[in-house]
Amino acid sequence: MRDLLPYIKLYRKHWFGLSLGMLLAFATVAASIGLLTLSGWFISASAVAGLTIARETFNYMLPGGGVRGLAMSRTAGRWGERVVSHNATFKLLTDLRIFFFKKLTPLIPGRISTVRDADLLNRLVADVDAMDHVYLRLISPITVGTLGILALTAFLCWFDMTIGLTLGGILLVMLIVWPIIFYKLGKSNGQEVTLNKAELRIQTLDWIQGYSELTIFGAEKRYREAIINTQTKLLKNQYVNANITGMASALLMLINGLTLVLILWMSADGLGNNQPDPLIALAAFATMASFELLMPIAGAFQYLGQTLTSARRLNEIILAKPDVEFNNEAVNNDNFDIEFSNITFNYPDNHQAEAAPVLNKVNLTIKQGEKCAIVGQTGSGKSTLLQLLTRYFDPQHGEVAIGQTSLRQWDEASLRQSVTVVSQRVDILNGSLRDNLLMANDQATDELLMATLTKVSLDALLEEQGLDTWLGDGGRQLSGGERRRIGIARALLHDAPILLLDEPTEGLDKKTEQSIMEVLKRHYENKTVIFITHRLVELENMDKICLIEQGEIVESGTHTELMHNEQRYFQLNQTLLG
Numbered sequence: 221m222r223d224l225l226p227y228i229k230l231y232r233k234h235w236f237g238l239s240l241g242m243l244l245a246f247a248t249v250a251a252s253i254g255l256l257t258l259s260g261w262f263i264s265a266s267a268v269a270g271l272t273i274a275r276e277t278f279n280y281m282l283p284g285g286g287v288r289g290l291a292m293s294r295t296a297g298r299w300g301e302r303v304v305s306h307n308a309t310f311k312l313l314t315d316l317r318i319f320f321f322k323k324l325t326p327l328i329p330g331r332i333s334t335v336r337d338a339d340l341l342n343r344l345v346a347d348v349d350a351m352d353h354v355y356l357r358l359i360s361p362i363t364v365g366t367l368g369i370l371a372l373t374a375f376l377c378w379f380d381m382t383i384g385l386t387l388g389g390i391l392l393v394m395l396i397v398w399p400i401i402f403y404k405l406g407k408s409n410g411q412e413v414t415l416n417k418a419e420l421r422i423q424t425l426d427w428i429q430g431y432s433e434l435t436i437f438g439a440e441k442r443y444r445e446a447i448i449n450t451q452t453k454l455l456k457n458q459y460v461n462a463n464i465t466g467m468a469s470a471l472l473m474l475i476n477g478l479t480l481v482l483i484l485w486m487s488a489d490g491l492g493n494n495q496p497d498p499l500i501a502l503a504a505f506a507t508m509a510s511f512e513l514l515m516p517i518a519g520a521f522q523y524l525g526q527t528l529t530s531a532r533r534l535n536e537i538i539l540a541k542p543d544v545e546f547n548n549e550a551v552n553n554d555n556f557d558i559e560f561s562n563i564t565f566n567y568p569d570n571h572q573a574e575a576a577p578v579l580n581k582v583n584l585t586i587k588q589g590e591k592c593a594i595v596g597q598t599g600s601g602k603s604t605l606l607q608l609l610t611r612y613f614d615p616q617h618g619e620v621a622i623g624q625t626s627l628r629q630w631d632e633a634s635l636r637q638s639v640t641v642v643s644q645r646v647d648i649l650n651g652s653l654r655d656n657l658l659m660a661n662d663q664a665t666d667e668l669l670m671a672t673l674t675k676v677s678l679d680a681l682l683e684e685q686g687l688d689t690w691l692g693d694g695g696r697q698l699s700g701g702e703r704r705r706i707g708i709a710r711a712l713l714h715d716a717p718i719l720l721l722d723e724p725t726e727g728l729d730k731k732t733e734q735s736i737m738e739v740l741k742r743h744y745e746n747k748t749v750i751f752i753t754h755r756l757v758e759l760e761n762m763d764k765i766c767l768i769e770q771g772e773i774v775e776s777g778t779h780t781e782l783m784h785n786e787q788r789y790f791q792l793n794q795t796l797l798g
């Protein structure tokens with residue numbers, strides 16, 4: 221139950237709505253039990269009065285009014301309880317999603333890098349939805365059941381102490397034992413329901429997203445069968461739940477019947493040492509109605525295993541500590557020198573103890589306004605330097621600083637405002653062309669957006685619907701080159717003092733590449749630039765070139781100096797030219 225504590229704490233914010241919902245639920249159950257109890261007594265008393273002289277003095281109006289009043293109270297209470305409790309629960313789930321998202325965001329891309337997108341979506345939607353069981357199926361039924369049993373016991377004790385305590389004792393034992401039994405019965409199956417739901421979502425999303433490739437390679441049938449198998453498992457879980465629910469109802473009816481027989485036997489000689497009278501019917505109907513207090517509890521604890529599994533899945537995110545934590549105090553800095561000091565780094569998910577680090581004792585200084593190219597083969601650690609500079613990760617050893625201030629002392633907003641990145645992967649939002657550009661500069665006018673698109677040779681996108689052109693999920697309407705140029709357009713719009721270019725022209729034809737490089741050269745004229753590439757082009761204009769191999773900088777200098785030295789950089793040039 222400790223897994224539920226983070227969510228129960230959120231209830232304090234909505235205590236009034238949740239408490240009012242429980243109060244209305246109690247009033248509704250009280251009206252329901254009172255309606256059946258009063259009706260049973262009224263019918264019996266009316267029948268007895270009709271057979272005796274008491275028919276002339278029996279007050280039919282007051283009990284009749286009570287029956288009508290309780291009927292209306294039950295209807296109004298049920299409606300009010302549903303409105304109030306569900307409204308409070310929906311607000312609670314809204315806060316929980318925001319709370320979960322706030323905890324999730326700092327974990328990106330570190331601890332979340334190994335979690336599937338579909339699994340994250342399932343946690344954000346299905347697992348959060350399961351938390352409404354904590355209030356609607358656990359806290360509220362148990363609270364209402366306890367109060368109802370105490371109230372009914374006190375009511376019956378007013379007529380007959382023995383009968384009141386007997387029925388109250390039976391109900392109290394049921395309230396304690398019933399949840400334990402059905403929690404044990406539903407625990408394993410509930411866990412499987414949660415996990416199979418998540419697996420079904422993941423497999424379905426994989427199948428939808430990769431349908432074209434799966435069809436081309438003949439693997440579509442295998443993936444579809446995996447979905448069907450998981451769906452079959454989930455249907456079996458639901459079948460087990462239905463059986464447990466049916467068994468709970470049957471057992472409750474059986475125990476209700478046995479308890480009714482016991483109460484009738486005990487009250488056969490009359491209640492409170494009186495002669496047998498219509499109060500026997502009152503006790504009997506009160507017994508029949510009392511089990512309404514227990515009806516929601518079996519189902520609640522039957523699904524507790526499912527709720528706890530969802531809570532554990534959410535806690536994996538909520539209780540996780542971010543790999544990178546930013547300072548909360550804003551940094552005022554007009555110096556944009558970049559310094560990597562004795563950097564050693566390996567990715568957190570690399571579990572091989574003897575694996576060579578991605579970066580090993582790297583030292584690099586880039587003065588403000590300098591243009592530095594970092595070259596090397598794929599996998600040599602070039603892009604990792606940019607990830608450390610943007611604080612996607614922190615190095616295990618060493619320090620990264622901007623303007624002689626360690627990145628660990630920068631707040632996130634100041635760092636993001638100071639750095640622009642053109643990465644190898646450009647993410648396109650499922651929105652319009654305008655939306656995808658305004659994320660870089662929300663103050664930009666349409667004229668500026670169109671001018672920027674023209675600079676990066678995306679004039680064609682401005683035809684027909686212009687900036688309102690819908691780009692689709694992940695930019696499916698765009699080619700790879702167009703997505704790359706949108707990333708460059710964002711960099712131009714963001715206009716930060718530090719510009720990080722990670723293979724900015726990869727995938728572009730020669731003519732477009734030359735055009736884009738000319739635009740970038742004009743843009744970064746007065747900026748600090750780090751240019752990552754494995755292609756030895758446009759390096760003559762760089763103030764510094766660093767050759768990195770296997771995580772270590774093996775050469776550094778200008779293009780002319782490195783060519784004159786005739787070492788590794790020179791050999792790479794000769795290899796490419798040859």
